[in-house]
């Protein structure tokens with residue numbers, strides 16, 4: 317298989333160990349096991365601690381344990397454990413779904429810009445990819461007319477990501493219904509990457525229901541990584557009809573075989589008691605949004621953004637005569653701040669910013685960014 321280099325991953329790997337203020341990260345601040353157990357409370361923590369210490373470190377159930385799949389299925393309106401495949405992160409779920417459902421020459425429509433996997437994998441399969449651009453004159457938003465214009469009778473799949481990495485755009489419940497109606501016209505699958513599920517903003521808009529609730533042809537992809545700060549457990553999943561689960565499982569036998577048993581057990585606890593963990597996100601997001609609003613107002617001559625409607629990511633636009641890789645490299649090297657270059661998403665003169673990190677480092681990162689930009693030594 318020939319596939320393009322994953323530009324953002326490579327850029328971040330180059331700098332992530334060298335910077336003081338990583339404010340490009342895509343998830344909520346990661347938790348240690350001690351912190352996770354602290355949030356779950358003494359009794360639940362003691363129970364899961366015992367379980368993982370006594371567990372044989374054997375291969376685990378290939379689809380994810382029945383217990384975890386049942387807990388996950390209960391988060392959807394019309395799924396049972398047969399409709400769930402637990403995967404090595406959302407990234408494996410997406411990969412398996414593209415390879416199970418798309419063939420060379422198939423027409424696929426994907427939101428753009430996007431987490432690069434959502435373009436590069438279908439392209440590597442030989443799909444004929446049309447991009448549904450979310451850019452508007454004053455920010456980023458989904459426009460259903462644009463999607464309709466791209467739709468063909470032979471469209472095989474529509475790829476969504478909402479809340480959106482990297483712009484923070486979001487599809488409303490009504491728009492999601494319209495996407496389903498459009499997909500039904502062509503009998504297309506909808507791959508809905510919901511990596512940012514559960515990441516509402518305190519006092520902000522409510523997230524619509526997962527797309528699998530609306531249609532048999534819609535597949536909802538989820539993960540522990542972004543909402544729970546647990547990317548190191550490498551637990552993702554998707555909810556789909558059982559034929560799709562079987563097809564992707566058949567492929568998975570050749571890739572990662574089964575989830576880690578320890579991760580599976582921890583995931584069951586996290587999903588089952590998710591409110592205890594999600595409450596922690598509110599403080600981080602509230603603090604960082606308020607810092608960001610003040611910073612953008614103070615430096616309006618230099619930078620602007622369209623505030624994320626939900627999720628953790630947004631694009632910062634800057635008014636400087638320098639390309640985004642040169643600026644982001646300079647910020648990382650000289651100011652030790654990480655903001656990801658927009659060019660890795662095909663958006664020049666932008667940097668991707670994440671509001672999920674430690675509030676003190678977020679504020680310091682923004683302070684240094686303005687200082688560096690104003691000094692003009694790139």
Ligand SMILES: Cc1ncc(COP(=O)(O)O)c(C=O)c1O
Nearest residue numbers: 342405406407431481511539541
């Ligand atoms: C939209 C989107 N999908 C999928 C992933 C992969 O996440 P994971 O494999 O950690 O669940 C990411 C990670 O950044 C993402 O932003």
